[in-house]
Amino acid sequence: MKLTKTLLGALAASTALAGAAAAQTEMKLWYHGAGNDVESGLLNTVIEEFNSAQSDYSVVVESFPQQSYNESVVASALAGNLPCILDVDGPVMPNWAWAGYLQPLPISQEAIEGHLDSTIGRYDDEIYSVGLWDAAVALYARQSTLDELGLRTPTLEEPWSKDELMAALDAAKASGNYDYALDLGTAWTGEWYPYAFSPFMQSFGGDIVDRSTYASADGVINSDEAIEFGEWWQSLFEEGYAPGTSQDPADRDVGFIEGKYAFSWNGNWAAAATLDAGVDDVVFLPAPDFGTGPKIGAGSWQFGVSSACETPEGAAAFVEHALQDKYMAAFSDGIGLIPGTKEAAQMTVKYADGGPLAVFFDLSEKQALVRPVTPGYVVAAKVFEKALADIANGADVADTLDAAADEIEKDIESNQGYGH
Amino acid sequence: MSSKLTRSNKAGWLFAMPGFSLLFLFIIVPFFFAFYLSLTNQRLVSPNEAQFVGLENYRNLLSVAVVTLEPETDDAGQIVRDEDGEIEYPRVRTITRSDEFPQYRGMGEWFRWHWGDTAKVVIASDVLFMKALVNTLTFALFIVPLQGGGALLLALLINQKLRGINVFRTVYFMPVVISIVVISLLWRFIYSGNDGLLNNILEVLTLGAFTPIDWLGRTDTALGSIIAMSAWQGMGFHMVIWLAGLQAISPTLYEAAAIEGASKWQTFRYVTWPGLRNTAVLVLIVITMQSFAVFAQVDVMTNGGPLDSTQTLVFQTVERGYGKQDISGGATISVILFLMVLTISAVQGFLTRERK
Numbered sequence: 173m174k175l176t177k178t179l180l181g182a183l184a185a186s187t188a189l190a191g192a193a194a195a196q197t198e199m200k201l202w203y204h205g206a207g208n209d210v211e212s213g214l215l216n217t218v219i220e221e222f223n224s225a226q227s228d229y230s231v232v233v234e235s236f237p238q239q240s241y242n243e244s245v246v247a248s249a250l251a252g253n254l255p256c257i258l259d260v261d262g263p264v265m266p267n268w269a270w271a272g273y274l275q276p277l278p279i280s281q282e283a284i285e286g287h288l289d290s291t292i293g294r295y296d297d298e299i300y301s302v303g304l305w306d307a308a309v310a311l312y313a314r315q316s317t318l319d320e321l322g323l324r325t326p327t328l329e330e331p332w333s334k335d336e337l338m339a340a341l342d343a344a345k346a347s348g349n350y351d352y353a354l355d356l357g358t359a360w361t362g363e364w365y366p367y368a369f370s371p372f373m374q375s376f377g378g379d380i381v382d383r384s385t386y387a388s389a390d391g392v393i394n395s396d397e398a399i400e401f402g403e404w405w406q407s408l409f410e411e412g413y414a415p416g417t418s419q420d421p422a423d424r425d426v427g428f429i430e431g432k433y434a435f436s437w438n439g440n441w442a443a444a445a446t447l448d449a450g451v452d453d454v455v456f457l458p459a460p461d462f463g464t465g466p467k468i469g470a471g472s473w474q475f476g477v478s479s480a481c482e483t484p485e486g487a488a489a490f491v492e493h494a495l496q497d498k499y500m501a502a503f504s505d506g507i508g509l510i511p512g513t514k515e516a517a518q519m520t521v522k523y524a525d526g527g528p529l530a531v532f533f534d535l536s537e538k539q540a541l542v543r544p545v546t547p548g549y550v551v552a553a554k555v556f557e558k559a560l561a562d563i564a565n566g567a568d569v570a571d572t573l574d575a576a577a578d579e580i581e582k583d584i585e586s587n588q589g590y591g592h
Numbered sequence: 593m594s595s596k597l598t599r600s601n602k603a604g605w606l607f608a609m610p611g612f613s614l615l616f617l618f619i620i621v622p623f624f625f626a627f628y629l630s631l632t633n634q635r636l637v638s639p640n641e642a643q644f645v646g647l648e649n650y651r652n653l654l655s656v657a658v659v660t661l662e663p664e665t666d667d668a669g670q671i672v673r674d675e676d677g678e679i680e681y682p683r684v685r686t687i688t689r690s691d692e693f694p695q696y697r698g699m700g701e702w703f704r705w706h707w708g709d710t711a712k713v714v715i716a717s718d719v720l721f722m723k724a725l726v727n728t729l730t731f732a733l734f735i736v737p738l739q740g741g742g743a744l745l746l747a748l749l750i751n752q753k754l755r756g757i758n759v760f761r762t763v764y765f766m767p768v769v770i771s772i773v774v775i776s777l778l779w780r781f782i783y784s785g786n787d788g789l790l791n792n793i794l795e796v797l798t799l800g801a802f803t804p805i806d807w808l809g810r811t812d813t814a815l816g817s818i819i820a821m822s823a824w825q826g827m828g829f830h831m832v833i834w835l836a837g838l839q840a841i842s843p844t845l846y847e848a849a850a851i852e853g854a855s856k857w858q859t860f861r862y863v864t865w866p867g868l869r870n871t872a873v874l875v876l877i878v879i880t881m882q883s884f885a886v887f888a889q890v891d892v893m894t895n896g897g898p899l900d901s902t903q904t905l906v907f908q909t910v911e912r913g914y915g916k917q918d919i920s921g922g923a924t925i926s927v928i929l930f931l932m933v934l935t936i937s938a939v940q941g942f943l944t945r946e947r948k
Contacts, residue, residue: 550916
């Protein structure tokens with residue numbers, strides 16, 4: 173008897189709830205941050221405030237672990253089951269837009285006024301996604317190391333040249349104080365390789381694909397400049413400046429903090445941990461200039477509207493709501509990302525002028541170059557990663573880059589040019 | 593006359609139904625689907641309609657050719673040599689990307705050997721697949737005797753009436769129960785080049801004479817390291833199968849052998865081993881089949897590197913199908929793998945059949 177009553181009660185309650193929500197159109201949002209409590213908490217605040225601020229739409233979030241997020245989206249797209257609002261990684265966005273998973277985001281120009289260019293996902297002259305933050309990479313060093321080795325501190329205006337970088341690595345190696353002079357993070361397989369290392373190649377004058385047509389890679393990824401980059405890349409490992417692809421992931425995380433490495437090529441997300449671990453005199457140096465200007469990667473997670481969404485204007489309203497400075501500042505304080513606007517940066521502890529990480533905002537603004545904006549990037553990135561790992565392990569540079577060019581072109585061909 | 597299996601056996605079939613339908617749904621249907629996909633150019637993510645391409649995927653994987661490179665000559669007709677006195681050859685790409693040889697287009701060098709002054713280069717349309725194929729076969733070739741033999745040894749050890757023998761049985765079986773991903777991560781630490789456990793132990797044992805090796809970072813040790821670790825991991829499972837076989841041998845045979853004065857070796861050779869015949873066939877076939885599916889260790893420990901020395905077929909299937917969004921290419925590899933395993937198992941079954 174009691175059970176029936178409880179059931180009836182529950183039924184009545186759920187009907188009442190459904191009744192209240194009927195006025196609002198429900199929009200599902202998929203997010204990549206499952207397992208991160210701080211991040212989920214922040215996102216829930218954004219959603220709750222959006223749902224109570226207007227009466228037309230109500231957003232419901234479903235979180236996935238980042239490792240399997242892309243697979244989940246692809247699988248549900250194939251099954252015709254996409255949510256309304258999708259969280260998408262910057263470089264993957266063109267692939268999803270081309271595949272028809274995403275539709276253009278009808279966002280107003282004012283909402284993105286003054287935002288870091290790298291937080292706005294453009295493809296085919298349309299805006300498909302906008303992010304609340306960006307990430308940036310810098311050369312971590314200790315001021316004491318620079319002083320001891322007698323090195324000039326590079327600045328954004330005057331970064332190190334290739335020779336200065338190599339002189340610094342030589343000095344660090346000769347000092348005998350370190351296991352390795354430079355930690356590149358070769359332990360982090362996957363997107364880290366194209367994100368962190370393709371800007372080196374671009375600074376040399378090469379690139380992954382020809383950005384003017386996106387139809388070929390021959391003569392770009394295996395150009396003379398790219399081969400010069402490859403020779404330099406190989407020398408880092410052959411001459412013992414940097415640990416190779418079998419680097420212990422634990423060393424990647426704490427090697428610099430423990431003083432095993434003099435320099436570390438790492439993202440802003442590791443900065444807070446480094447400061448917290450007591451490395452007080454850490455400095456975040458800009459990328460060296462290898463010839464055509466210093467460059468770092470850009471583009472992080474962004475929000476877009478799926479093609480299955482029947483209320484794109486509602487989705488856009490949500491994205492505009494989320495783009496408020498206070499949320500960007502909150503995400504930045506919570507999980508250490510670079511806020512999307514100058515104003516938001518001023519509201520944060522670490523990225524405000526004079527804050528310990530303010531330099532990352534400037535790096536993002538001055539050196540950032542987005543990864544090739546093409547649906548083919550997803551495959552080209554894989555090819556690039558393998559080529560760099562092989563070169564690091566001693567493969568012939570020209571042959572490897574030639575093979576990479578062939579493979580990328582084969583893929584472009586079998587996709588009928590990716591619609592470019 | 594209908595067999596016992598189909599006659600008056602409704603309950604039996606009913607009990608088998610859930611298992612059969614799951615097998616059908618998740619093994620048999622996907623296999624035929626994979627076979628169908630391998631005949632198309634289906635992509636994982638694409639707005640383009642998939643087209644039927646016949647056997648092109650198979651051609652793209654399996655094509656192999658041999659080209660001959662003549663040495664570079666200078667104006668005087670002399671063979672050009674580099675500083676080390678090695679003959680210089682034109683680059684293979686002058687052939688594979690030239691319009692003169694459309695049949696070799698897009699192929700790459702697999703390996704080469706020298707024939708007099710000329711170089712014979714074996715080019716393959718998919719060098720990675722070829723390397724993965726060779727590595728997988730090597731893996732299977734070593735893992736079968738290592739794992740099977742090791743498991744038999746363990747089974748003989750724990751097939752004794754000792755106090756606390758169950759502790760040993762549990763310990764040896766433990767690696768089978770732990771997730772292969774966890775084990776791979778642990779072994780990554782053991783094999784670590786700087787101060788990994790293995791290097792430390794070897795240094796202590798040799799009183800410091802041993803120079804640390806980066807086990808997973810060298811082309812000549814990476815595959816071996818994975819083989820050793822995989823053999824250890826799977827040993828416990830086959831130990832249990834061997835143990836079941838050992839315990840099925842009648843004790844009276846051992847008593848008779850003891851009365852006849854047989855030595856330990858003779859007892860093993862003439863009583864134990866013949867009694868284990870069917871078990872041995874089972875273990876052999878199971879290990880062979882499992883070894884062709886090697887994936888997680890590679891994915892966690894080396895990612896196929898260094899220099900493709902640990903690429904395997906299943907790793908390539910996943911890498912292609914999901915990583916590179918070439919689902920038809922991945923499906924083609926799995927069909928080829930299926931045919932290979934089928935053939936090998938059939939041959940093994942034939943060779944180990946009961947001769948009457």
